[in-house]
Amino acid sequence: MIEERFDAIVVGAGMAGNAAALTMAQRGMKVLQLERGEYSGSKNVQGAILYADMLEKLIPDFREEAPLERHLVEQRFWMLDDKSHVGLHYKSDDFNEEKPNRYTIIRAQFDKWFSSKVKEAGATVLCETTVTELAQDAYGKVIGVKTDRRDGEIHADVVVLAEGVNGLLGTRAGLRERPKPENVALAVKEMHFLPRETIEARFNLKGDEGAVIEAVGTISRGMTGMGFIYSNKECISLGIGCLVSDFQKTGETPYGLLERFKQHPSVAPLIEGSEVKEYSAHLIPEGGYNAIPELCGDGWVVVGDAAQLNNAVHREGSNLAMTSGRIAAEAIFQVKSRRDPMTKANLALYKKMLEDSFVIKDLKKYKDMPALLHNQSQNFFLTYPQLVSKAMQNFVRVDGTPKKEKESSTLRSFVSARSWTGLFGDAFRFARAWR
Protein backbone atom coordinates (compact mmCIF):
# COMPACT_ATOMS: atom_id res chain seq x y z
CA MET A 1 0.00 0.00 0.00
CA ILE A 2 1.14 3.53 -0.72
CA GLU A 3 1.60 4.95 2.79
CA GLU A 4 1.10 8.56 1.86
CA ARG A 5 -2.40 9.77 2.64
CA PHE A 6 -4.25 12.37 0.59
CA ASP A 7 -7.01 14.84 1.34
CA ALA A 8 -8.73 13.78 -1.89
CA ILE A 9 -8.29 11.31 -4.72
CA VAL A 10 -9.76 12.23 -8.09
CA VAL A 11 -10.39 9.32 -10.46
CA GLY A 12 -10.14 10.45 -14.08
CA ALA A 13 -8.57 13.37 -15.92
CA GLY A 14 -11.40 14.57 -18.12
CA MET A 15 -13.19 17.90 -17.81
CA ALA A 16 -14.85 17.07 -14.47
CA GLY A 17 -11.79 15.47 -12.90
CA ASN A 18 -9.43 18.23 -13.97
CA ALA A 19 -11.79 20.95 -12.73
CA ALA A 20 -12.15 19.18 -9.36
CA ALA A 21 -8.42 18.47 -8.92
CA LEU A 22 -7.47 22.01 -9.95
CA THR A 23 -9.97 23.67 -7.61
CA MET A 24 -8.91 21.60 -4.59
CA ALA A 25 -5.18 22.00 -5.32
CA GLN A 26 -5.61 25.77 -5.72
CA ARG A 27 -7.07 25.82 -2.21
CA GLY A 28 -4.02 24.06 -0.80
CA MET A 29 -5.47 20.57 -0.46
CA LYS A 30 -3.29 17.52 -0.95
CA VAL A 31 -4.73 15.97 -4.10
CA LEU A 32 -3.92 12.80 -6.03
CA GLN A 33 -5.40 12.39 -9.51
CA LEU A 34 -5.36 8.98 -11.21
CA GLU A 35 -5.70 8.51 -14.97
CA ARG A 36 -5.56 5.23 -16.86
CA GLY A 37 -4.32 6.73 -20.14
CA GLU A 38 -0.71 7.32 -21.14
CA TYR A 39 -1.32 11.04 -20.54
CA SER A 40 -4.35 13.05 -19.45
CA GLY A 41 -6.65 13.18 -22.46
CA SER A 42 -5.40 10.06 -24.24
CA LYS A 43 -8.65 8.19 -23.46
CA ASN A 44 -11.03 11.11 -23.83
CA VAL A 45 -13.36 11.69 -26.76
CA GLN A 46 -15.71 14.59 -27.43
CA GLY A 47 -17.08 16.48 -30.47
CA ALA A 48 -15.81 19.00 -29.23
CA ILE A 49 -17.06 22.45 -28.24
CA LEU A 50 -15.68 24.35 -25.26
CA TYR A 51 -17.80 26.98 -23.53
CA ALA A 52 -15.48 29.72 -22.36
CA ASP A 53 -17.49 30.92 -19.37
CA MET A 54 -17.02 27.77 -17.28
CA LEU A 55 -13.31 27.50 -17.97
CA GLU A 56 -12.82 31.22 -17.32
CA LYS A 57 -14.07 30.71 -13.75
CA LEU A 58 -11.23 28.23 -13.22
CA ILE A 59 -8.45 29.72 -15.34
CA PRO A 60 -9.28 33.38 -16.13
CA ASP A 61 -6.51 33.88 -18.72
CA PHE A 62 -6.90 30.51 -20.50
CA ARG A 63 -7.23 32.18 -23.91
CA GLU A 64 -3.58 33.14 -23.84
CA GLU A 65 -2.22 29.61 -23.63
CA ALA A 66 -4.87 26.89 -24.03
CA PRO A 67 -4.82 24.93 -27.31
CA LEU A 68 -8.01 26.32 -28.84
CA GLU A 69 -9.04 25.66 -32.42
CA ARG A 70 -11.62 28.18 -33.74
CA HIS A 71 -14.00 30.57 -31.98
CA LEU A 72 -17.54 29.91 -33.18
CA VAL A 73 -19.38 32.59 -35.14
CA GLU A 74 -21.91 30.39 -36.89
CA GLN A 75 -24.36 27.67 -35.92
CA ARG A 76 -26.28 25.66 -38.50
CA PHE A 77 -29.13 23.22 -37.85
CA TRP A 78 -29.87 20.93 -40.74
CA MET A 79 -32.88 18.72 -41.30
CA LEU A 80 -31.91 16.11 -43.85
CA ASP A 81 -33.71 13.73 -46.12
CA ASP A 82 -31.71 11.49 -48.41
CA LYS A 83 -30.85 14.19 -50.94
CA SER A 84 -31.49 17.58 -49.39
CA HIS A 85 -31.14 19.70 -46.30
CA VAL A 86 -33.45 22.35 -44.90
CA GLY A 87 -31.29 24.58 -42.77
CA LEU A 88 -31.43 27.24 -40.13
CA HIS A 89 -28.18 29.22 -40.14
CA TYR A 90 -27.27 31.71 -37.49
CA LYS A 91 -24.11 33.73 -38.01
CA SER A 92 -23.22 36.87 -36.10
CA ASP A 93 -20.22 39.14 -36.09
CA ASP A 94 -21.01 39.70 -32.39
CA PHE A 95 -19.16 36.45 -31.75
CA ASN A 96 -15.97 38.00 -33.12
CA GLU A 97 -15.62 39.57 -29.69
CA GLU A 98 -12.50 40.14 -27.66
CA LYS A 99 -13.31 37.23 -25.37
CA PRO A 100 -15.23 34.75 -27.53
CA ASN A 101 -18.01 32.65 -26.02
CA ARG A 102 -17.41 29.24 -27.62
CA TYR A 103 -14.50 27.45 -29.26
CA THR A 104 -13.89 24.16 -30.99
CA ILE A 105 -11.17 22.12 -29.31
CA ILE A 106 -9.34 18.82 -29.78
CA ARG A 107 -9.82 17.01 -26.49
CA ALA A 108 -6.60 15.00 -26.27
CA GLN A 109 -4.60 18.21 -26.75
CA PHE A 110 -6.80 20.41 -24.58
CA ASP A 111 -6.91 17.92 -21.69
CA LYS A 112 -3.12 17.58 -21.73
CA TRP A 113 -2.88 21.36 -21.26
CA PHE A 114 -5.64 21.41 -18.63
CA SER A 115 -3.76 18.69 -16.76
CA SER A 116 -0.56 20.78 -16.81
CA LYS A 117 -2.51 23.48 -14.94
CA VAL A 118 -3.61 20.89 -12.38
CA LYS A 119 0.04 19.90 -11.83
CA GLU A 120 1.15 23.54 -11.58
CA ALA A 121 -1.46 24.04 -8.86
CA GLY A 122 0.27 21.33 -6.84
CA ALA A 123 -1.77 18.16 -7.39
CA THR A 124 -0.01 14.84 -7.98
CA VAL A 125 -1.13 13.40 -11.31
CA LEU A 126 -0.43 9.71 -11.81
CA CYS A 127 -1.11 8.41 -15.34
CA GLU A 128 -1.05 4.83 -16.70
CA THR A 129 -2.90 3.76 -13.55
CA THR A 130 -6.27 2.04 -13.72
CA VAL A 131 -8.32 2.20 -10.54
CA THR A 132 -9.84 -1.26 -10.18
CA GLU A 133 -12.00 -0.84 -7.08
CA LEU A 134 -12.99 1.55 -4.36
CA ALA A 135 -11.54 0.76 -0.95
CA GLN A 136 -14.31 0.71 1.67
CA ASP A 137 -14.27 0.17 5.43
CA ALA A 138 -16.50 -2.28 7.29
CA TYR A 139 -19.34 0.26 7.30
CA GLY A 140 -19.19 0.86 3.54
CA LYS A 141 -17.53 4.26 3.84
CA VAL A 142 -15.19 4.90 0.92
CA ILE A 143 -11.66 5.30 2.30
CA GLY A 144 -9.62 5.25 -0.91
CA VAL A 145 -8.99 3.29 -4.08
CA LYS A 146 -7.31 0.09 -5.25
CA THR A 147 -5.25 0.36 -8.43
CA ASP A 148 -3.55 -2.06 -10.82
CA ARG A 149 -0.13 -1.00 -9.54
CA ARG A 150 1.68 -3.29 -7.11
CA ASP A 151 0.62 -2.48 -3.53
CA GLY A 152 -1.76 -0.13 -5.22
CA GLU A 153 -4.20 0.72 -2.40
CA ILE A 154 -4.20 4.45 -1.62
CA HIS A 155 -6.18 6.21 1.09
CA ALA A 156 -7.84 9.62 1.20
CA ASP A 157 -10.60 11.43 3.11
CA VAL A 158 -12.74 11.64 0.00
CA VAL A 159 -12.80 10.14 -3.52
CA VAL A 160 -14.11 12.20 -6.44
CA LEU A 161 -15.48 9.83 -9.09
CA ALA A 162 -14.83 11.59 -12.40
CA GLU A 163 -14.56 8.31 -14.25
CA GLY A 164 -16.80 9.16 -17.19
CA VAL A 165 -20.05 7.82 -18.57
CA ASN A 166 -18.79 4.24 -18.56
CA GLY A 167 -17.37 4.43 -15.05
CA LEU A 168 -16.96 1.00 -13.51
CA LEU A 169 -16.04 1.89 -9.93
CA GLY A 170 -19.33 3.41 -8.82
CA THR A 171 -21.37 0.56 -10.30
CA ARG A 172 -19.03 -2.14 -8.98
CA ALA A 173 -19.37 -0.69 -5.49
CA GLY A 174 -23.16 -0.52 -5.84
CA LEU A 175 -23.23 3.28 -5.53
CA ARG A 176 -25.08 3.77 -8.81
CA GLU A 177 -26.54 1.78 -11.69
CA ARG A 178 -24.81 0.88 -14.92
CA PRO A 179 -26.13 3.15 -17.72
CA LYS A 180 -29.16 1.65 -19.46
CA PRO A 181 -29.14 1.31 -23.28
CA GLU A 182 -31.99 3.86 -23.58
CA ASN A 183 -30.06 6.40 -21.48
CA VAL A 184 -26.84 6.53 -23.51
CA ALA A 185 -26.05 7.34 -27.13
CA LEU A 186 -23.15 5.81 -29.00
CA ALA A 187 -21.35 8.40 -31.11
CA VAL A 188 -18.67 7.63 -33.67
CA LYS A 189 -16.37 10.29 -35.05
CA GLU A 190 -13.64 10.80 -37.62
CA MET A 191 -11.02 13.54 -37.85
CA HIS A 192 -10.76 14.80 -41.43
CA PHE A 193 -7.65 16.84 -42.21
CA LEU A 194 -7.59 19.55 -44.89
CA PRO A 195 -5.53 22.70 -45.47
CA ARG A 196 -6.90 25.54 -43.33
CA GLU A 197 -7.63 27.74 -46.38
CA THR A 198 -9.79 24.93 -47.77
CA ILE A 199 -11.76 24.70 -44.52
CA GLU A 200 -12.20 28.48 -44.42
CA ALA A 201 -13.40 28.57 -48.03
CA ARG A 202 -15.82 25.67 -47.65
CA PHE A 203 -17.38 27.00 -44.45
CA ASN A 204 -17.16 30.66 -45.48
CA LEU A 205 -14.93 31.64 -42.56
CA LYS A 206 -12.20 34.22 -42.00
CA GLY A 207 -9.06 33.55 -39.94
CA ASP A 208 -9.82 31.71 -36.72
CA GLU A 209 -13.60 31.88 -37.08
CA GLY A 210 -15.38 28.57 -36.82
CA ALA A 211 -18.75 27.03 -37.71
CA VAL A 212 -20.80 24.17 -36.35
CA ILE A 213 -23.38 22.04 -38.14
CA GLU A 214 -25.80 19.80 -36.24
CA ALA A 215 -27.95 17.56 -38.41
CA VAL A 216 -31.00 15.39 -37.83
CA GLY A 217 -33.09 13.42 -40.27
CA THR A 218 -32.97 10.33 -42.40
CA ILE A 219 -29.23 9.89 -41.65
CA SER A 220 -30.21 8.23 -38.35
CA ARG A 221 -32.70 5.97 -40.15
CA GLY A 222 -35.53 6.58 -37.72
CA MET A 223 -33.38 6.24 -34.62
CA THR A 224 -33.03 8.97 -31.98
CA GLY A 225 -29.79 10.57 -33.05
CA MET A 226 -27.86 13.44 -34.55
CA GLY A 227 -24.92 14.10 -36.83
CA PHE A 228 -22.37 16.84 -36.24
CA ILE A 229 -19.68 18.65 -38.21
CA TYR A 230 -17.30 20.95 -36.33
CA SER A 231 -14.61 23.02 -38.01
CA ASN A 232 -11.18 23.05 -36.36
CA LYS A 233 -8.10 24.91 -37.61
CA GLU A 234 -6.79 22.20 -39.92
CA CYS A 235 -9.34 19.47 -39.61
CA ILE A 236 -13.05 18.76 -39.41
CA SER A 237 -14.55 16.64 -36.63
CA LEU A 238 -17.41 14.69 -38.16
CA GLY A 239 -19.60 12.18 -36.39
CA ILE A 240 -22.99 10.77 -35.64
CA GLY A 241 -24.58 9.34 -32.51
CA CYS A 242 -27.78 7.41 -31.75
CA LEU A 243 -29.25 5.77 -28.66
CA VAL A 244 -27.70 2.40 -27.87
CA SER A 245 -31.18 0.90 -27.39
CA ASP A 246 -32.01 1.97 -30.96
CA PHE A 247 -28.87 0.31 -32.34
CA GLN A 248 -29.85 -2.80 -30.41
CA LYS A 249 -33.35 -2.74 -31.87
CA THR A 250 -32.54 -1.94 -35.50
CA GLY A 251 -29.28 -3.80 -36.07
CA GLU A 252 -27.87 -0.71 -37.79
CA THR A 253 -24.10 -0.35 -37.56
CA PRO A 254 -22.50 2.88 -36.23
CA TYR A 255 -19.86 2.94 -38.99
CA GLY A 256 -22.61 2.34 -41.59
CA LEU A 257 -24.43 5.46 -40.40
CA LEU A 258 -21.19 7.44 -40.42
CA GLU A 259 -20.45 6.43 -44.03
CA ARG A 260 -23.94 7.38 -45.16
CA PHE A 261 -23.67 10.72 -43.38
CA LYS A 262 -20.33 11.38 -45.11
CA GLN A 263 -21.84 10.46 -48.49
CA HIS A 264 -24.87 12.75 -48.10
CA PRO A 265 -24.81 15.31 -50.96
CA SER A 266 -24.86 18.19 -48.45
CA VAL A 267 -21.94 16.78 -46.45
CA ALA A 268 -19.64 15.14 -48.99
CA PRO A 269 -18.37 18.41 -50.55
CA LEU A 270 -17.25 19.66 -47.12
CA ILE A 271 -14.82 16.79 -46.57
CA GLU A 272 -13.87 16.00 -50.16
CA GLY A 273 -10.19 15.16 -50.51
CA SER A 274 -9.56 15.03 -46.77
CA GLU A 275 -7.16 12.73 -45.00
CA VAL A 276 -8.68 10.82 -42.07
CA LYS A 277 -6.34 10.49 -39.09
CA GLU A 278 -8.48 9.03 -36.32
CA TYR A 279 -11.65 7.02 -35.75
CA SER A 280 -13.12 7.15 -32.27
CA ALA A 281 -16.29 6.26 -30.40
CA HIS A 282 -17.79 7.29 -27.09
CA LEU A 283 -20.99 7.00 -25.10
CA ILE A 284 -22.96 10.15 -24.31
CA PRO A 285 -25.30 10.35 -21.30
CA GLU A 286 -28.80 11.11 -22.65
CA GLY A 287 -31.09 10.19 -19.76
CA GLY A 288 -31.23 13.73 -18.40
CA TYR A 289 -32.60 14.69 -15.01
CA ASN A 290 -34.36 11.38 -14.36
CA ALA A 291 -31.13 9.42 -14.87
CA ILE A 292 -29.03 11.35 -12.33
CA PRO A 293 -27.81 8.93 -9.65
CA GLU A 294 -27.14 9.58 -5.97
CA LEU A 295 -24.50 12.33 -6.13
CA CYS A 296 -22.65 11.68 -2.88
CA GLY A 297 -22.21 9.25 -0.01
CA ASP A 298 -19.84 8.52 2.84
CA GLY A 299 -16.40 9.41 1.53
CA TRP A 300 -17.34 9.98 -2.12
CA VAL A 301 -18.93 12.29 -4.68
CA VAL A 302 -19.65 11.67 -8.37
CA VAL A 303 -19.27 14.37 -11.05
CA GLY A 304 -19.60 14.94 -14.81
CA ASP A 305 -20.64 12.22 -17.25
CA ALA A 306 -20.38 9.57 -14.51
CA ALA A 307 -23.31 11.39 -12.85
CA GLN A 308 -25.14 11.65 -16.24
CA LEU A 309 -24.80 15.45 -16.13
CA ASN A 310 -25.36 16.20 -19.81
CA ASN A 311 -27.89 18.48 -21.45
CA ALA A 312 -28.78 16.56 -24.60
CA VAL A 313 -31.17 19.23 -25.91
CA HIS A 314 -28.51 21.95 -25.98
CA ARG A 315 -25.65 19.52 -26.54
CA GLU A 316 -23.86 20.82 -23.49
CA GLY A 317 -21.82 18.32 -21.53
CA SER A 318 -18.24 19.28 -20.85
CA ASN A 319 -19.34 22.57 -19.27
CA LEU A 320 -21.69 20.72 -16.93
CA ALA A 321 -18.82 18.34 -16.16
CA MET A 322 -16.42 21.19 -15.44
CA THR A 323 -18.97 23.02 -13.31
CA SER A 324 -19.92 19.94 -11.28
CA GLY A 325 -16.22 19.18 -10.71
CA ARG A 326 -15.57 22.70 -9.49
CA ILE A 327 -18.66 22.77 -7.26
CA ALA A 328 -17.84 19.35 -5.76
CA ALA A 329 -14.32 20.59 -4.99
CA GLU A 330 -15.62 23.77 -3.37
CA ALA A 331 -18.06 21.78 -1.23
CA ILE A 332 -15.33 19.34 -0.17
CA PHE A 333 -13.07 22.28 0.70
CA GLN A 334 -15.80 23.83 2.85
CA VAL A 335 -16.38 20.56 4.73
CA LYS A 336 -12.64 20.20 5.25
CA SER A 337 -12.24 23.80 6.40
CA ARG A 338 -14.81 23.18 9.11
CA ARG A 339 -12.81 20.06 10.07
CA ASP A 340 -15.96 18.00 9.59
CA PRO A 341 -15.79 14.35 8.44
CA MET A 342 -16.57 13.51 4.78
CA THR A 343 -19.92 11.91 5.53
CA LYS A 344 -22.90 11.75 3.22
CA ALA A 345 -24.71 14.36 5.31
CA ASN A 346 -21.82 16.81 5.10
CA LEU A 347 -21.08 16.17 1.43
CA ALA A 348 -24.75 16.82 0.63
CA LEU A 349 -23.53 20.42 0.42
CA TYR A 350 -22.29 19.51 -3.08
CA LYS A 351 -25.77 18.36 -4.06
CA LYS A 352 -27.31 21.52 -2.65
CA MET A 353 -24.82 23.78 -4.47
CA LEU A 354 -25.32 21.87 -7.72
CA GLU A 355 -29.10 22.23 -7.44
CA ASP A 356 -28.67 25.99 -7.09
CA SER A 357 -26.52 26.13 -10.24
CA PHE A 358 -27.57 26.10 -13.90
CA VAL A 359 -26.54 22.42 -14.09
CA ILE A 360 -29.52 20.89 -12.29
CA LYS A 361 -31.87 23.76 -13.19
CA ASP A 362 -31.32 23.14 -16.93
CA LEU A 363 -31.60 19.37 -16.64
CA LYS A 364 -34.82 19.72 -14.67
CA LYS A 365 -36.29 22.01 -17.34
CA TYR A 366 -35.90 19.30 -19.98
CA LYS A 367 -36.67 16.29 -17.80
CA ASP A 368 -39.44 14.99 -20.12
CA MET A 369 -37.53 15.54 -23.36
CA PRO A 370 -35.47 12.30 -23.47
CA ALA A 371 -38.56 10.10 -23.14
CA LEU A 372 -40.47 12.12 -25.76
CA LEU A 373 -37.71 11.98 -28.37
CA HIS A 374 -37.10 8.34 -27.60
CA ASN A 375 -40.75 7.29 -27.97
CA GLN A 376 -41.37 9.44 -31.04
CA SER A 377 -38.09 8.85 -32.83
CA GLN A 378 -39.67 7.69 -36.10
CA ASN A 379 -41.69 10.93 -36.30
CA PHE A 380 -39.08 13.44 -35.18
CA PHE A 381 -36.10 11.91 -36.96
CA LEU A 382 -37.64 10.39 -40.09
CA THR A 383 -41.18 11.49 -40.95
CA TYR A 384 -40.93 15.23 -40.22
CA PRO A 385 -37.58 15.81 -41.94
CA GLN A 386 -38.95 14.11 -45.05
CA LEU A 387 -42.18 16.11 -44.92
CA VAL A 388 -40.42 19.43 -44.38
CA SER A 389 -38.04 18.72 -47.21
CA LYS A 390 -40.93 17.84 -49.52
CA ALA A 391 -42.74 21.03 -48.50
CA MET A 392 -39.65 23.11 -49.27
CA GLN A 393 -39.17 21.48 -52.64
CA ASN A 394 -42.84 22.08 -53.40
CA PHE A 395 -42.36 25.74 -52.44
CA VAL A 396 -39.29 26.46 -54.54
CA ARG A 397 -39.77 24.29 -57.64
CA VAL A 398 -41.59 26.16 -60.40
CA ASP A 399 -43.46 23.83 -62.74
CA GLY A 400 -46.72 25.51 -63.71
CA THR A 401 -48.77 23.99 -60.88
CA PRO A 402 -50.95 26.68 -59.26
CA LYS A 403 -49.71 27.62 -55.75
CA LYS A 404 -53.02 26.75 -54.14
CA GLU A 405 -52.77 23.17 -55.41
CA LYS A 406 -49.18 22.95 -54.18
CA GLU A 407 -50.12 24.12 -50.71
CA SER A 408 -52.96 21.67 -50.36
CA SER A 409 -50.71 18.86 -51.57
CA THR A 410 -48.11 19.79 -48.91
CA LEU A 411 -50.79 19.90 -46.23
CA ARG A 412 -52.22 16.57 -47.41
CA SER A 413 -48.79 14.92 -47.12
CA PHE A 414 -48.47 16.09 -43.48
CA VAL A 415 -51.96 14.98 -42.55
CA SER A 416 -51.72 11.61 -44.29
CA ALA A 417 -48.35 10.91 -42.63
CA ARG A 418 -49.28 11.96 -39.11
CA SER A 419 -53.08 12.77 -39.04
CA TRP A 420 -54.44 15.98 -37.50
CA THR A 421 -54.51 14.43 -34.04
CA GLY A 422 -50.93 13.25 -34.46
CA LEU A 423 -49.69 16.65 -35.63
CA PHE A 424 -51.36 18.56 -32.79
CA GLY A 425 -50.36 15.89 -30.28
CA ASP A 426 -46.70 16.05 -31.34
CA ALA A 427 -46.68 19.85 -31.21
CA PHE A 428 -48.33 19.83 -27.80
CA ARG A 429 -46.07 17.17 -26.34
CA PHE A 430 -42.98 18.91 -27.71
CA ALA A 431 -44.03 22.28 -26.29
CA ARG A 432 -44.80 20.78 -22.90
CA ALA A 433 -41.45 18.94 -22.68
CA TRP A 434 -39.60 22.10 -23.73
CA ARG A 435 -41.30 24.38 -21.21
Added chain:
Amino acid sequence: MSTDVAVRVEDKLFYNRYQVDPGRAHIKVRPHTTPTPQLKALLNACPARCYELNDKGQVEITVDGCIECGTCRVIGEPSGDIEWSYPRGGYGVLFKFG
Protein backbone atom coordinates in the same frame (compact mmCIF):
# COMPACT_ATOMS: atom_id res chain seq x y z
CA MET B 1 -32.67 -4.00 -41.62
CA SER B 2 -29.03 -3.17 -41.73
CA THR B 3 -27.11 -0.35 -43.35
CA ASP B 4 -26.42 -1.01 -47.00
CA VAL B 5 -23.05 0.77 -47.26
CA ALA B 6 -19.95 -1.43 -47.33
CA VAL B 7 -17.49 -0.26 -44.70
CA ARG B 8 -14.08 -1.70 -43.92
CA VAL B 9 -13.87 -1.06 -40.19
CA GLU B 10 -10.34 -2.49 -39.99
CA ASP B 11 -9.15 0.35 -42.26
CA LYS B 12 -10.62 2.88 -39.83
CA LEU B 13 -8.93 1.22 -36.84
CA PHE B 14 -5.66 1.40 -38.72
CA TYR B 15 -5.67 5.20 -38.23
CA ASN B 16 -5.55 4.73 -34.46
CA ARG B 17 -2.66 4.08 -32.07
CA TYR B 18 -2.90 1.11 -29.73
CA GLN B 19 -0.75 -0.29 -26.96
CA VAL B 20 -1.85 -3.92 -27.00
CA ASP B 21 -1.55 -5.94 -23.77
CA PRO B 22 -0.89 -9.45 -25.12
CA GLY B 23 -2.70 -12.29 -23.41
CA ARG B 24 -4.80 -9.96 -21.24
CA ALA B 25 -8.16 -9.40 -22.88
CA HIS B 26 -10.07 -6.78 -20.90
CA ILE B 27 -13.41 -8.04 -22.20
CA LYS B 28 -14.47 -11.69 -22.14
CA VAL B 29 -17.47 -13.45 -23.66
CA ARG B 30 -19.16 -16.07 -21.48
CA PRO B 31 -18.88 -19.53 -23.08
CA HIS B 32 -22.14 -20.41 -24.80
CA THR B 33 -23.59 -22.77 -27.39
CA THR B 34 -26.21 -20.42 -28.85
CA PRO B 35 -25.78 -16.65 -28.58
CA THR B 36 -28.41 -14.62 -26.70
CA PRO B 37 -30.12 -11.69 -28.50
CA GLN B 38 -27.82 -9.32 -26.55
CA LEU B 39 -24.69 -11.08 -27.78
CA LYS B 40 -26.01 -11.05 -31.34
CA ALA B 41 -26.71 -7.32 -31.08
CA LEU B 42 -23.01 -6.74 -30.37
CA LEU B 43 -22.07 -8.05 -33.82
CA ASN B 44 -23.54 -4.86 -35.31
CA ALA B 45 -23.46 -2.38 -32.43
CA CYS B 46 -19.72 -2.54 -31.66
CA PRO B 47 -18.16 0.41 -33.56
CA ALA B 48 -14.83 -1.42 -33.88
CA ARG B 49 -16.45 -4.70 -34.97
CA CYS B 50 -14.61 -6.61 -32.25
CA TYR B 51 -17.38 -9.21 -32.08
CA GLU B 52 -17.67 -11.88 -34.75
CA LEU B 53 -19.40 -15.21 -35.25
CA ASN B 54 -17.14 -18.26 -35.40
CA ASP B 55 -17.89 -21.26 -37.61
CA LYS B 56 -19.86 -22.90 -34.76
CA GLY B 57 -22.21 -19.92 -34.67
CA GLN B 58 -20.85 -18.62 -31.36
CA VAL B 59 -19.92 -15.00 -30.71
CA GLU B 60 -16.21 -14.35 -30.21
CA ILE B 61 -14.33 -11.20 -29.31
CA THR B 62 -10.93 -9.89 -30.36
CA VAL B 63 -10.15 -6.89 -28.19
CA ASP B 64 -7.10 -5.57 -30.07
CA GLY B 65 -9.06 -2.93 -32.00
CA CYS B 66 -11.36 -1.96 -29.09
CA ILE B 67 -11.90 1.80 -28.76
CA GLU B 68 -13.19 1.43 -25.19
CA CYS B 69 -16.57 3.09 -25.71
CA GLY B 70 -18.47 0.73 -23.40
CA THR B 71 -21.41 0.00 -25.74
CA CYS B 72 -20.98 -3.75 -25.31
CA ARG B 73 -20.86 -3.33 -21.55
CA VAL B 74 -24.18 -1.49 -21.56
CA ILE B 75 -25.82 -4.15 -23.76
CA GLY B 76 -24.09 -7.36 -22.69
CA GLU B 77 -23.07 -7.05 -19.04
CA PRO B 78 -26.55 -7.04 -17.43
CA SER B 79 -27.39 -10.43 -18.98
CA GLY B 80 -24.04 -11.82 -17.88
CA ASP B 81 -23.00 -12.40 -21.49
CA ILE B 82 -19.75 -10.52 -21.16
CA GLU B 83 -17.29 -9.47 -18.46
CA TRP B 84 -16.05 -5.94 -18.86
CA SER B 85 -12.99 -4.19 -17.44
CA TYR B 86 -10.77 -1.38 -18.60
CA PRO B 87 -7.33 -2.36 -19.93
CA ARG B 88 -4.41 -2.08 -17.50
CA GLY B 89 -3.07 1.41 -16.99
CA GLY B 90 -1.29 2.71 -20.11
CA TYR B 91 -2.64 -0.04 -22.41
CA GLY B 92 -5.39 0.02 -25.00
CA VAL B 93 -6.29 2.76 -27.46
CA LEU B 94 -4.38 6.06 -27.34
CA PHE B 95 -6.20 8.98 -28.88
CA LYS B 96 -4.08 11.72 -30.42
CA PHE B 97 -7.12 13.90 -31.05
CA GLY B 98 -10.00 12.35 -29.14
